[in-house]
Amino acid sequence: MRVGVDARLMHFQPAGISRYTWHLLQAMAELDKDDEFIIFQHRNHRTPLITQENFQRRTLYAPAHHRLEQLVLAAELYLHPVDVLHFTDFIPPLHRPPRFVAPFRTVITVHDLAFLHYPHFLTTTSAAYYGQIDKAVVRADHIIVPSEHTRRDLIAQTGVPADKVSVIYEAAKPGFGPLPLAETRAAITAKYGIPAHFALFVGTIEPRKNLAGLLHAFQHLRQKYDMPAFGLAVAGSQGWLYEETLDLVKTLNLEQATFFLGRVPDDDLQQLYVAARCLVHPALYEGFGLPPLEAMACGTPTIVSNVSSLPEVVGDAGLLVDPRNPEEMAIAIHRLATDDALHAELSAKGLQRAQTFNWEKAARKTLDVYRRVAAPRNVAASQPAASQRTAPSAENKAERAPGAP
Numbered sequence: 048m049r050v051g052v053d054a055r056l057m058h059f060q061p062a063g064i065s066r067y068t069w070h071l072l073q074a075m076a077e078l079d080k081d082d083e084f085i086i087f088q089h090r091n092h093r094t095p096l097i098t099q100e101n102f103q104r105r106t107l108y109a110p111a112h113h114r115l116e117q118l119v120l121a122a123e124l125y126l127h128p129v130d131v132l133h134f135t136d137f138i139p140p141l142h143r144p145p146r147f148v149a150p151f152r153t154v155i156t157v158h159d160l161a162f163l164h165y166p167h168f169l170t171t172t173s174a175a176y177y178g179q180i181d182k183a184v185v186r187a188d189h190i191i192v193p194s195e196h197t198r199r200d201l202i203a204q205t206g207v208p209a210d211k212v213s214v215i216y217e218a219a220k221p222g223f224g225p226l227p228l229a230e231t232r233a234a235i236t237a238k239y240g241i242p243a244h245f246a247l248f249v250g251t252i253e254p255r256k257n258l259a260g261l262l263h264a265f266q267h268l269r270q271k272y273d274m275p276a277f278g279l280a281v282a283g284s285q286g287w288l289y290e291e292t293l294d295l296v297k298t299l300n301l302e303q304a305t306f307f308l309g310r311v312p313d314d315d316l317q318q319l320y321v322a323a324r325c326l327v328h329p330a331l332y333e334g335f336g337l338p339p340l341e342a343m344a345c346g347t348p349t350i351v352s353n354v355s356s357l358p359e360v361v362g363d364a365g366l367l368v369d370p371r372n373p374e375e376m377a378i379a380i381h382r383l384a385t386d387d388a389l390h391a392e393l394s395a396k397g398l399q400r401a402q403t404f405n406w407e408k409a410a411r412k413t414l415d416v417y418r419r420v421a422a423p424r425n426v427a428a429s430q431p432a433a434s435q436r437t438a439p440s441a442e443n444k445a446e447r448a449p450g451a452p
Contacts (some may be wrong), residue, residue: 048082048083048130048131048417048418048421049082049083049084049085049128049129049130049131049318050083050084050085050129050130050131050132050133050417050421051084051085051086051087051124051127051132051133051151052068052072052084052085052086052087052129052132052133052135052353053132053133053134053135053136054068054069054072054087054088054092054096054135055085055087055088055089055092055107055109055111055136056068056109056111056112056135056136057088057089057096058088058089058091058092059110059111059112060111061091061310061345062251062283062284062310062377063158063251064135064136064156064158066220066337067135067156067158067217068135068163069096070217070218070220070221070406070409070424071135071406071409071410071413072084072086072096072097072102073097073221073406073412074407074409074410075410076099076102076405076414077407077410078407078410078411078414079101079127079414080099080100080101081101082101082414083100083103084097084101084102084103085103085105085127085129085413086103086104086105086108087105087106087124087127088105088106088107089106089107089110089111090106090107090108092106099110100350101357105111105127107120107123107124108123108191109123111136112173112176114172114175117140117141117179120140121140123137124140124151127399127403128151128258129151130151130152130417130421131151131152131153131154131417131421132151132152132153132154132422133153133156133413133417134153134154134155134156134187135155135156135158135176136154137155137156137157137158137176137180137183137265138176138177138179138180138183139153139155139183139186139187140153140181140186141179141183141186144420145282151419152188152189152418152420152421153186153187153188153189154188154189154190154191154266154417154420155183155187155189155190155191156190156191156192156332157180157183157184157190157191157192157197157201158191158192158197158334158335158381159193159197159333159334159356160180160197160200160201160204160332160334161255161331161332161334162174162178162180163177163180163204164175164332165254165255165331165332168253168254168255168287168288168437169287170287170437173287174397179297180205181205183205184201184205184207184211184239186222186422187211188211188414189211189212189213189416189419189420190207190211190212190213190257190356191212191213191214191215191413192212192213192214192215192334192337193215193216193217193334193335193356193418194214194216194334194356194359194360195214195332195356195359196355196356196359197214197334197335197356198212198214200355202412204282206370213412213416215409215412215413215416216335216404216408216409217335217337217340217404217406217409218338218340218404218405218406218408218409219337219340219343219344219401219404220313220317220341221405221406222317222400223317223320223344224319224344224345224346225343225345225346225398226317226318226321226345228321228322231318231321231322231338232321232322234318235315235318235322236322237317238315239242239280239306239308239315240306241278241280241306241308242277242278243275243281244276244277244278244324244384245277245278245279245280245306245322245323245324246265246277246278246279246280246323246325246326246327246380246384247279247280247282247320247323247326247327247342248261248279248280248281248283248326248327248328249281249282249283249316249319249320249326249338249341249342250283250330250338251283251284251285251286252281252283252284252285252286252289252293253286253287253288253289254287254288254292254331255330255331255332256283256286256329256331257329257331257352257370258281258292258329258331259292259295259331260329260370260371260373260376261279261329261373261376262279262292262295262296262299262301262305263299263373264327264374264376264377264380265279265299265301265304265305265377265380266299266300266301266373267373267374267377268377268380268381269304270302271377272377274379274381274384275304276438277304277324277384278305278306279301279304279305279306280306280308280319280323281305281306281308282308282309282311282316282319283309284308284309284310285388293307312413316341316409317345320341320342320344320345320347321345321346321347323342323347324348324383324384324390325347325348325349325380325383325384326338326339326342326347326348326349326350327348327349327350327351327376327379327380327388328349328351328352328357329350329351329352329368329370329376330351330352330354330355330356330357330370330371331352331356331371332354332355333352333356334355334356335356335360335441336351336355336356336357336360336361338360339351339357339360339365340360340401340404342397343361343364343365343397343398343400343401344397346394346397346398346399347394347397348365348366348383348389348390348393348394348397349361349364349365349366349393349397350365350366350368350376350379350380350383351365351366351368352367352368352369352370353367353368353369353370354370361397361400362396362397362400364392364393364396364397364399364400365393365397365428366379366382388409
């Protein structure tokens, strides 16, 4: 089997989907030494992602999410024939040549449908890209989603057949786990200039992540519970419409309590998880919710929204809150900041739950999808062409019943 994986986005955006692509490729390389993999990287991404012998790097010029992407991508892929092409960023080529010209089958990963539920949060460019989703699910031969919630949502929103969609859970980064608390907290707080006691938010600063709701909760926390030394660390890059969130910090007079760290290296992120009193993930919508899982893997209690996929990921190992109720969120933060018994209980539960998610399991299931999707093509390829088939002998013809094929 020859598999192509679209990894162009990793050159432009290192978080989110790129992390998913990277961890999946690493896990598949560990499991599969026989099949051939073609990793499609952007031409400016010069370092091969995987150096294993059965993994090859190919460069593409088509930029991710560009208005000309659909025109260029199909033509470029025609030069690299594969059995299955996996597009990890929602949208496959919608104008690919017919299968008798370029007979590849496509698998796409649909990470969430936030763009359908909250279209007003999108930029014009993002709306144009994600607006292709209806065509994408029809064009794809199979669809991977990261949660049962996203599977149900996709079927309801697009009408895609249920047997065309597979749930494959994601996982925390291998190696993420507890560290010595005192040493870790001292080192990471000194490095970033944050207080010793803080709540952590991890994610791109964009409206659906609901950092604005968390800021209102933090204002309530400081006013009602008199916790002036308790800080909020925000680890993540600036996304669309982030300016409104930054302005809100000033409006709520939280400049001295909020620390914007930007996107941090993975080693620092692990230390931040360990050092934080809790992770707060108040998203209005998620297709999976990787930061809560990473926090649980590090032994850090989580507070998450009670909507979309987040209860499915966290289970009973975290506190669930209404993301539109800042007071409820503030109460949950105060409980974890002050109740050591609850903190210890959720830490232990989180560690146990995080172990049920792993990239090896995700890779095995993804490889199984590839094989099922590629099977019709491989069967067809094994059949001799009509012109090469041996014509039946006169004796064989005579033995056939009238009208038999």
